[in-house]
Amino acid sequence: MGAQGYRVIYGSRDPGRDAVRELVQRSGPNASAVSQPEAASQAPVVVLAVPGEVVVEVAGTLGDLGGKVVIDVSGGEKRVAPDGYQELTSDLARAEVIQARHPTMRVVRINLPNIVYFMDPLLTKTRATVFVAGNDPKARETVANILFDLGVDPWDAGPVRFARLFDAFNTLASIPAQQRRAEGYQVVMMPTVPFSCFFDTVQFFGYGEPAELKQLPKFPRREPAPTCEEWMRRLPPMAPPPQ
Numbered sequence: 001m002g003a004q005g006y007r008v009i010y011g012s013r014d015p016g017r018d019a020v021r022e023l024v025q026r027s028g029p030n031a032s033a034v035s036q037p038e039a040a041s042q043a044p045v046v047v048l049a050v051p052g053e054v055v056v057e058v059a060g061t062l063g064d065l066g067g068k069v070v071i072d073v074s075g076g077e078k079r080v081a082p083d084g085y086q087e088l089t090s091d092l093a094r095a096e097v098i099q100a101r102h103p104t105m106r107v108v109r110i111n112l113p114n115i116v117y118f119m120d121p122l123l124t125k126t127r128a129t130v131f132v133a134g135n136d137p138k139a140r141e142t143v144a145n146i147l148f149d150l151g152v153d154p155w156d157a158g159p160v161r162f163a164r165l166f167d168a169f170n171t172l173a174s175i176p177a178q179q180r181r182a183e184g185y186q187v188v189m190m191p192t193v194p195f196s197c198f199f200d201t202v203q204f205f206g207y208g209e210p211a212e213l214k215q216l217p218k219f220p221r222r223e224p225a226p227t228c229e230e231w232m233r234r235l236p237p238m239a240p241p242p243q
């Protein structure tokens, strides 16, 4: 993040140790390291980059984070089933627990790909999609802009409860590695053809209308989105589905 011009303040339980000092040196001229609560008090955006097992506990030790954007990057709980694959454990995501315990924090959960995709976002030729979920639309927007600057593509995943889907998705995404497959797979997300260009999806699919619709976050894009006119040219006339 230092390379992208962000001021980075590492929070460490031992900010003076050699490994932390080296990390600060590698992170550009604006980087520093202090205790975890001190770092959190200085920053408007706090990344809880600690092991998942302790992230809920650590969030409660950082002082008053009211109004700050607090990012949970941890994966879900891991539990191995009798067949060797993982259990689906995501009936509650850690980010939801943090948000429930600290209602004034603006908790955002992101589904980080492996750190190598930040070192080289075009490693596999396509940028990784990173889901961004949180109850505060402006907080999601802030995080989306940071992710965009870091070279990955943010995807607006709505309120924080959708973090449970990330946990399930991570479990799914770990299967090729568990099977020790050498070949890589790429999940191409369901392309979201804007049905709204053609008919009122809320009415026809019975989705419900998001309460935040008037404050939808603006997520950055690398290329402008095709317009409705362009979609109408590309696609045959689309009838609403039968009810």
Ligand SMILES: NC(=O)c1ccc[n+]([C@@H]2O[C@H](COP(=O)([O-])OP(=O)(O)OC[C@H]3O[C@@H](n4cnc5c(N)ncnc54)[C@H](OP(=O)(O)O)[C@@H]3O)[C@@H](O)[C@H]2O)c1
Binding pocket: 011, 012, 013, 014, 020, 048, 049, 050, 051, 052, 054, 058, 073, 074, 075, 112, 113, 114, 115, 116
């Ligand atoms: N690495 C990846 O590619 C990757 C990808 C996706 C998601 N993630 C997620 O990112 C988070 C961090 O990953 P990581 O690989 O950087 O983890 P890590 O190296 O195991 O831990 C990061 C730091 O957390 C601090 N820490 C450890 N235990 C702590 C405790 N009990 N209380 C307070 N601080 C503690 C330590 O810093 P100090 O000793 O300096 O305090 C440690 O250096 C994890 O939740 C992981 O699931 C990582």
